[in-house]
Amino acid sequence: MSPFRARARAEIEAGPPAATLSPILRKLVADSRDQLTTASPSDARARAQAARSYAVDHLDELQEQLRESCARQDIGYHRAATAEEAVALVTQLLGDARRVAKSKSMVAEEVGLTHALRVRGKEVLETDIGEYIVDIEGRGPSHITAPALHLNRARIRDLLAGAGADVPDDDPVRLSRAVRDVVAEFFGEVDAGITGANAVVANSGRIVIVENEGNVSLGVSRPRLHIAITGMEKVVADEEAALAVLQVLAPSATAQPLTAYTHFLGAPEDGKERHLVVVDNGRSEILADERYRDVLRCIRCGACMNACPVYTAAGGLSYGSPYMGPIGAVVSPLLWRDGRHADLPSASSLCGRCTEVCPVGIPLHRMLLDLRAGEAENGGSRVEKAAWKSWAAAFAGRQGRAASWLARLGLRAGGRLPGLPVGGARPIPAASPSRDPAMLVPLDSIELELAPEPEPLAEDVVAAFRERASVVGAVVADEAEPEEGDRRVRATAAVASTGGVLLTGEAAARGALMDARRIVVDVEEASVVRFPQELGPALAGDGDALILTGASRTADIEKRIVRGIHGPEALVVVVGSGTTGT
Amino acid sequence: MARVALFVPCYMAALRPDDGGHARRVLERLGDEVQTIVGPCCGQPAFNSGYRSEAKSVGRALLRAARGHETIVIPSGSCASMVKHYLPGLWAGPRGASIERMSECFVEFGAYVAAHPNVAALPLRLSGAVTYHDSCHGRRELGLTEGAVGLLEQVEGLDVRRLAYEDECCGFGGTFTVKEPEVSVAMARAKLEDVASRGVRVLVSGDLSCLAHLEATARATDQSLETWTLAELLDRALA
Numbered sequence: 001m002s003p004f005r006a007r008a009r010a011e012i013e014a015g016p017p018a019a020t021l022s023p024i025l026r027k028l029v030a031d032s033r034d035q036l037t038t039a040s041p042s043d044a045r046a047r048a049q050a051a052r053s054y055a056v057d058h059l060d061e062l063q064e065q066l067r068e069s070c071a072r073q074d075i076g077y078h079r080a081a082t083a084e085e086a087v088a089l090v091t092q093l094l095g096d097a098r099r100v101a102k103s104k105s106m107v108a109e110e111v112g113l114t115h116a117l118r119v120r121g122k123e124v125l126e127t128d129i130g131e132y133i134v135d136i137e138g139r140g141p142s143h144i145t146a147p148a149l150h151l152n153r154a155r156i157r158d159l160l161a162g163a164g165a166d167v168p169d170d171d172p173v174r175l176s177r178a179v180r181d182v183v184a185e186f187f188g189e190v191d192a193g194i195t196g197a198n199a200v201v202a203n204s205g206r207i208v209i210v211e212n213e214g215n216v217s218l219g220v221s222r223p224r225l226h227i228a229i230t231g232m233e234k235v236v237a238d239e240e241a242a243l244a245v246l247q248v249l250a251p252s253a254t255a256q257p258l259t260a261y262t263h264f265l266g267a268p269e270d271g272k273e274r275h276l277v278v279v280d281n282g283r284s285e286i287l288a289d290e291r292y293r294d295v296l297r298c299i300r301c302g303a304c305m306n307a308c309p310v311y312t313a314a315g316g317l318s319y320g321s322p323y324m325g326p327i328g329a330v331v332s333p334l335l336w337r338d339g340r341h342a343d344l345p346s347a348s349s350l351c352g353r354c355t356e357v358c359p360v361g362i363p364l365h366r367m368l369l370d371l372r373a374g375e376a377e378n379g380g381s382r383v384e385k386a387a388w389k390s391w392a393a394a395f396a397g398r399q400g401r402a403a404s405w406l407a408r409l410g411l412r413a414g415g416r417l418p419g420l421p422v423g424g425a426r427p428i429p430a431a432s433p434s435r436d437p438a439m440l441v442p443l444d445s446i447e448l449e450l451a452p453e454p455e456p457l458a459e460d461v462v463a464a465f466r467e468r469a470s471v472v473g474a475v476v477a478d479e480a481e482p483e484e485g486d487r488r489v490r491a492t493a494a495v496a497s498t499g500g501v502l503l504t505g506e507a508a509a510r511g512a513l514m515d516a517r518r519i520v521v522d523v524e525e526a527s528v529v530r531f532p533q534e535l536g537p538a539l540a541g542d543g544d545a546l547i548l549t550g551a552s553r554t555a556d557i558e559k560r561i562v563r564g565i566h567g568p569e570a571l572v573v574v575v576g577s578g579t580t581g582t
Numbered sequence: 583m584a585r586v587a588l589f590v591p592c593y594m595a596a597l598r599p600d601d602g603g604h605a606r607r608v609l610e611r612l613g614d615e616v617q618t619i620v621g622p623c624c625g626q627p628a629f630n631s632g633y634r635s636e637a638k639s640v641g642r643a644l645l646r647a648a649r650g651h652e653t654i655v656i657p658s659g660s661c662a663s664m665v666k667h668y669l670p671g672l673w674a675g676p677r678g679a680s681i682e683r684m685s686e687c688f689v690e691f692g693a694y695v696a697a698h699p700n701v702a703a704l705p706l707r708l709s710g711a712v713t714y715h716d717s718c719h720g721r722r723e724l725g726l727t728e729g730a731v732g733l734l735e736q737v738e739g740l741d742v743r744r745l746a747y748e749d750e751c752c753g754f755g756g757t758f759t760v761k762e763p764e765v766s767v768a769m770a771r772a773k774l775e776d777v778a779s780r781g782v783r784v785l786v787s788g789d790l791s792c793l794a795h796l797e798a799t800a801r802a803t804d805q806s807l808e809t810w811t812l813a814e815l816l817d818r819a820l821a
Contacts, residue, residue, distance in 0.1 A: 002761065002762075004762070005761065005762055005764065005765075008762065008764055008765050009764045012764050012765070012768055016768060018768060018772060022772065026747060309750050309751045309753065309769050309772070310762075310765055310769070312772075313753070313765045313768035313769050313772070314765045314768075346758070346761050346762070347762060347765075348755070348758070349718070349751045349753060349754065349755025349758045349766070349769070350630060350718070350755055350756075350758070351718035351722070351750075351751035351755070352718055352719070352722040352723065353718070353722070353749065353750075353751070355722075356722055369629070369630065369632070369668075371632075372630070372631060372632030373632040373633075373634050374632070375632055376631065376632030376633050376634075377632075380632070384631070385633070388628050388631065388633040388636045389636065391627070391628065391636065391640075392628065392633075392635075392636035392637075392639050392640050395592065395622065395623045395625075395640040395643060396639040396640050396642065396643045397643065430598075431597065431598050431599060431600065432598075432600050433598070433600075433808065433809075435808060435818075436808070437710075439710075439783045439784050439806070439808045440708070440709070440710025440711065440712070440783075440784055441710060441711070442710070442711035442741065442743075442781050442782055443781045443782070443783065444781045
């Protein structure tokens with residue numbers, strides 16, 4: 001039995017993962033589709049694919065450019081060839097920093113960073129709510145963007161209570177805030193922040209990070225030292241390319257238009273340090289292989305696992321890898337060449353839904369076929385090889401009429417299953433099934449629930465911006481009376497399709513924003529663009545920038561949205577023409 | 583009158599040969615002259631398992647059997663997709679190109695019927711309610727859904743209730759069901775819940791492989807269900 005099968009069987013026996021996952025993921029897939037069809041430009045996926053393809057095809061060149069840009073920005077640029085080198089580099093960069101606030105990073109999971117740093121005596125806190133929860137549980141994340149997706153609220157409450165939190169019930173708001181409080185307290189005295197990166201921009205050196213909770217905002221602003229760790233494929237040519245990626249990332253991942261915070265981090269503030277650790281760890285080998293290089297386009301949105309029926313049935317932990325679902329089944333055996341994940345390409349029915357939803361056009365199910373062929377050539381069980389040879393001999397004759405033992409075998413093998421009546425094989429359907437006319441009579445007349453048609457984006461960009469900004473949780477006003485604890489800033493631009501505002505330069509200073517009781521943003525009507533892809537000119541240069549899209553939030557517990565995590569709970573957007581605001 | 587070959591795939595010949603007969607009768611009612619090719623395999627089971635040279639030798643036998651026919655109708659989206667999208671790639675150079683051209687002669691049964699010039703004149707009548715399931719290959723690689731549903735909707739008296747999650751895989755996946763039976767059956771059960779929620783007990787699909795998997799799972803869990811191929815439904819609607 002393959003390791004995947006053994007784990008999946010245990011998970012299904014313990015209580016089917018689908019009971020928790022299926023309703024959540026079905027809704028997410030439908031919402032993502034709506035988000036990409038009604039609130040995005042029609043060519044959003046093509047643009048994202050083009051941006052990522054270009055990056056993969058010019059990887060060395062862009063990394064060289066990135067190195068120069070980082071030097072200009074005073075961001076330390078470091079390359080790590082292996083997981084061990086990455087850990088050693090980060091350890092060295094941390095120096096005597098002791099308390100480390102870590103936010104979500106798949107590469108950090110891949111190289112085992114948190115564990116390695118703890119072994120070296122660092123006090124590392126997972127500051128993302130979902131990561132914090134799975135860190136307590138100790139089995140690792142089950143989804144790349146929603147790490148605690150496998151846990152229901154009751155289980156999360158037990159875990160948090162076990163860790164000493166005061167959680168009298170399992171209300172997701174209370175649970176999320178209990179973690180928030182622990183994290184906020186840790187940030188009171190912190191030496192370093194470690195983050196991932198969703199993209200790094202070659203021509204400006206900006207590090208792009210998306211987040212909802214505000215823990216990244218704190219992690220990159222409170223401590224003296226910020227280290228971003230990322231896979232070498234995450235580089236993109238310019239801001240246009242980064243925007244093309246962002247435009248599909250959150251819609252595909254969480255069905256949001258953009259995350260609450262989208263950071264474009266430039267030079268560190270005076271007296272602070274920023275470093276970028278670029279990890280290879282097997283990616284060069286993937287890049288050199290025509291069959292798989294396009295998998296490096298991946299933006300780690302998780303859409304493929306959201307849509308995957310195998311992932312839904314087996315749960316993310318069954319994959320036994322930090323990368324699960326279809327993308328995990330492809331990259332895990334390519335990143336770990338020691339055969340530990342050689343069975344994962346078989347953990348797919350090849351239905352192709354992953355390929356269909358991938359926003360950057362990775363032909364995932366075809367890569368799974370190639371990986372299986374590679375495994376059959378180089379590894380594979382002797383028994384299976386012999387079976388296929390005899391099968392081929394039976395069918396390859398002029399009159400290939402051998403009995404279809406494969407289909408029969410399949411149905412028999414499916415017999416001894418948990419939850420099915422004991423007694424062996426599932427019955428093989430009859431060759432001449434009898435038909436009962438009564439079966440055609442419907443049991444009842446059901447009212448089919450029609451999903452509401454998603455609202456199209458209003459033609460007028462200012463009207464659309466007002467509407468979308470309030471949908472994502474901002475308060476839209478024509479005026480705002482000053483209140484104590486306000487941080488009032490002027491937006492460089494605003495985006496109609498997402499309801500977000502772009503802050504640049506001093507306005508983007510995260511320290512002041514996170515300390516405020518309320519953020520008030522003045523938006524000029526003339527600065528509103530329709531889609532994120534039009535923000536390029538407003539992002540000219542290489543300074544700090546931040547796109548705020550609603551107030552901070554989390555959906556790490558059963559995908560229930562809880563607003564107001566770190567930073568101010570209220571975001572007020574004052575829309576005006578001419579000279580509004582201060 | 584068109585002359586066509588009807589290719590009855592290996593698993594249909596073994597599991598439910600009657601479905602080959604249903605397909606044949608429907609083609610004949612359309613006015614075609616039908617010759618059958620019974621029992622070869624397209625090579626997909628080995629191909630999907632990574633055993634490409636075995637798939638190639640088996641696929642070669644099918645191509646040999648199909649040689650000389652201008653139109654080869656396959657009552658299976660999965661096999662049709664294998665022949666059209668994957669088989670030619672197993673040969674390199676000009677041989678691959680000529681097999682690619684030959685693969686264009688293969689057409690899935692529902693797509694063939696839906697596009698047939700005589701289809702509108704078929705007197706299709708059957709009263710009752712059914713739901714419809716696509717094979718994933720038929721849906722995603724051949725785009726068969728609307729053609730098949732259109733045929734069902736052409737049947738007078740038939741209440742066609744679409745599944746709520748019709749683009750989800752049933753969990754068969756060929757050798758997948760052998761290698762990962764627990765996950766495969768969990769997927770089938772999700773599909774069967776969707777079927778039951780439509781209030782129907784007859785499930786129609788262009789692919790017998792999905793149906794056999796779902797029927798076996800339904801019986802093991804005591805769900806009352808009949809599974810009909812699209813060919814069977816059309817044939818019965820013509821009777």
